[in-house]
Amino acid sequence: MKRLLVLALLVAVSAGPGRSAAQEIMAGLSHHAIGITADFAGTEILVFGAVENEGDIVVVVRGPRREVVVRKKAPVFGIWINAQSAIFQSVPGFYGLASTRPLSEIVDADMRRVMEIGIDGLRLEPADMDPSLRDEFRAALIELKQAEGLYPVEPSTVSLAGGRLFRATIALPAGVPVGTYAADTFLIRDGEVVAAQSSPLIVSKAGFGAEIYNFAHRESEFYGIAAVIAAVIAGLAGNLLFRRT
Amino acid sequence: MFQIYLPIAEMSVDIFLLLGMGGAVGFLSGLFGVGGGFLMTPLLIFIGVPPPVAVGSEVNQVVAASVSGFMAHWRRRQVDFKMGGVLIAGGVLGSVFGVWLFGILRQIGQIDLVISISYVVMLGSIGTLMMVEALRTILRRRSGTTVRRKAHVHHWGHGLPFKMRFRTSRLYISAVLPITLGFVIGILAAIMGVGGGFFLVPAMIYLLGMPVGVVIGTSLFQITFVTATATFLHASSTQTVDVMLAGILTLGAVFGAQFGTRVGAELRGEELRGLLALVVLGVCVTLLWRLVAEPASLYTLSPTGFH
Numbered sequence: 001m002k003r004l005l006v007l008a009l010l011v012a013v014s015a016g017p018g019r020s021a022a023q024e025i026m027a028g029l030s031h032h033a034i035g036i037t038a039d040f041a042g043t044e045i046l047v048f049g050a051v052e053n054e055g056d057i058v059v060v061v062r063g064p065r066r067e068v069v070v071r072k073k074a075p076v077f078g079i080w081i082n083a084q085s086a087i088f089q090s091v092p093g094f095y096g097l098a099s100t101r102p103l104s105e106i107v108d109a110d111m112r113r114v115m116e117i118g119i120d121g122l123r124l125e126p127a128d129m130d131p132s133l134r135d136e137f138r139a140a141l142i143e144l145k146q147a148e149g150l151y152p153v154e155p156s157t158v159s160l161a162g163g164r165l166f167r168a169t170i171a172l173p174a175g176v177p178v179g180t181y182a183a184d185t186f187l188i189r190d191g192e193v194v195a196a197q198s199s200p201l202i203v204s205k206a207g208f209g210a211e212i213y214n215f216a217h218r219e220s221e222f223y224g225i226a227a228v229i230a231a232v233i234a235g236l237a238g239n240l241l242f243r244r245t
Numbered sequence: 246m247f248q249i250y251l252p253i254a255e256m257s258v259d260i261f262l263l264l265g266m267g268g269a270v271g272f273l274s275g276l277f278g279v280g281g282g283f284l285m286t287p288l289l290i291f292i293g294v295p296p297p298v299a300v301g302s303e304v305n306q307v308v309a310a311s312v313s314g315f316m317a318h319w320r321r322r323q324v325d326f327k328m329g330g331v332l333i334a335g336g337v338l339g340s341v342f343g344v345w346l347f348g349i350l351r352q353i354g355q356i357d358l359v360i361s362i363s364y365v366v367m368l369g370s371i372g373t374l375m376m377v378e379a380l381r382t383i384l385r386r387r388s389g390t391t392v393r394r395k396a397h398v399h400h401w402g403h404g405l406p407f408k409m410r411f412r413t414s415r416l417y418i419s420a421v422l423p424i425t426l427g428f429v430i431g432i433l434a435a436i437m438g439v440g441g442g443f444f445l446v447p448a449m450i451y452l453l454g455m456p457v458g459v460v461i462g463t464s465l466f467q468i469t470f471v472t473a474t475a476t477f478l479h480a481s482s483t484q485t486v487d488v489m490l491a492g493i494l495t496l497g498a499v500f501g502a503q504f505g506t507r508v509g510a511e512l513r514g515e516e517l518r519g520l521l522a523l524v525v526l527g528v529c530v531t532l533l534w535r536l537v538a539e540p541a542s543l544y545t546l547s548p549t550g551f552h
Contacts, residue, residue, distance in 0.1 A: 038250040067549045071354050074543075079362075079536045082354045087549055140544040147542075174257070209252035209489070216253055216484055224480030227305050227488050228473045234492065235312030238499035 024195035035206030063094030064179025086126035086137040093177035098156035098168035149173035253487035267497020275505025282439035300438035301485030318462030325413035329466040335424035336471035339431020344478040368529035379519035440468035
């Protein structure tokens with residue numbers, strides 16, 4: 001429901017005033033599709049554009065949302081085993097941000113939560129959980145994502161030229177998940193989002209590895225049969241190659 | 246240096262590290278006539294392959310290794326196909342059960358733990374037995390005495406119903422025994438990614454009373470089919486079979502095994518067997534340490550459900 005409201009707001013601020021006058025903000029991406037090949041070592045996305053009037057600009061690149069489970073280990077008879085767990089329903093697989101100034105100087109915490117701007121603004125709430133544990137698991141989730149480089153700790157900078165043209169680079173690490181990303185650009189004035197624009201970005205596996213992955217996940221039974229046949233052929237080949245007379 | 250991306254494990258690994266691991270484990274398996282799955286799966290876990298993918302891919306590799314050995318024994322007519330068929334029937338049931346259990350354990354987040362504990366128990370007991378055996382043989386050789394074992398002992402198992410005649414093995418025993426044995430091997434294959442020869446071979450000799458000449462060939466016949474079943478089931482239900490990983494390991498293992506067989510033919514076994522026991526115990530202690538040491542991070546993250 002909340003998400004729908006945000007969506008409506010985004011549409012309102014981007015389409016509404018933009019249609020009547022000139023568009024307040026226009027943004028583009030250096031790539032709209034990224035292929036993860038066998039030697040993929042991360043890449044950078046350039047987000048650029050122009051604003052009609054001065055203001056602060058925040059760029060957010062957000063990965064596909066997925067349900068994840070965070071598990072906490074506890075010692076049982078001297079062995080560390082997974083004990084408590086929390087399920088988070090829609091966790092962005094990646095969250096990278098760039099802004100013209102430190103975020104806290106641009107928007108207050110309430111607005112950050114409404115627009116999901118900044119990691120502390122992300123609505124990550126585990127279902128059915130004790131509130132005291134909720135914060136602990138939320139913090140653990142963010143820490144794990146940060147450790148993987150998927151929620152960069154240091155935000156990048158949006159550079160403005162002549163108060164009108166802006167550009168920012170967001171680095172995607174090697175381990176980024178595949179799926180549909182969104183690059184959202186917000187124009188903020190006096191703590192209010194006055195315009196926003198969203199551009200899609202597709203990250204997918206490419207090359208031979210992608211074919212294997214898709215085969216394994218889409219036609220699992222045939223993949224299983226192929227895996228067995230490949231192993232049998234390899235075994236027979238090895239046997240023939242070194243057959244002693 | 247030459248990183249290769251493993252599509253199912255979703256990680257990049259040095260291809261020469263994998264070839265070296267395949268070669269080293271293949272060498273040991275050629276040297277000692279063991280399958281090597283019980284060493285390869287823990288090694289894969291040590292280099293960071295997720296335990297479920299290590300199991301699914303290794304069981305795929307064992308298919309290749311056992312097919313090769315089976316062919317060699319088949320040519321020498323050292324396979325009891327009827328006994329193998331009964332063992333396979335049990336093994337298929339066991340691997341179906343094992344893969345089902347694997348899926349449930351994965352869902353509740355305990356699969357890594359169960360794989361590790363299974364390995365600690367298995368490697369600990371095999372390593373100790375091998376060590377005792379090797380030390381005993383060395384001592385016996387020094388004192389110059391020999392002990393003869395009875396080939397066939399009558400025990401409780403011979404009173405069970407559903408008796409079957411196995412001509413090649415010259416046995417008339419209850420089918421319940423080989424089916425149960427096959428079932429246990431099927432579970433081991435599904436949960437641990439091993440062929441289970443280390444367990445199957447002694448059980449065929451001492452529990453079923455099969456003649457030693459057909460034991461290896463028949464066990465390889467059973468292992469080939471059971472690991473093939475487990476590979477198929479893992480691929481279709483848990484999607485943990487990485488053919489790229491299995492293929493590279495097989496390539497290394499094929500060459501390692503040939504080299505190992507040649508070296509093994511020239512060397513005396515006991516000291517080397519003691520050495521293998523040390524390797525097995527070393528892997529066991531490392532796995533145990535990973536279970537009892539306080540982890541660097543108490544928390545882990547995983548997707549719910551796996552599609």
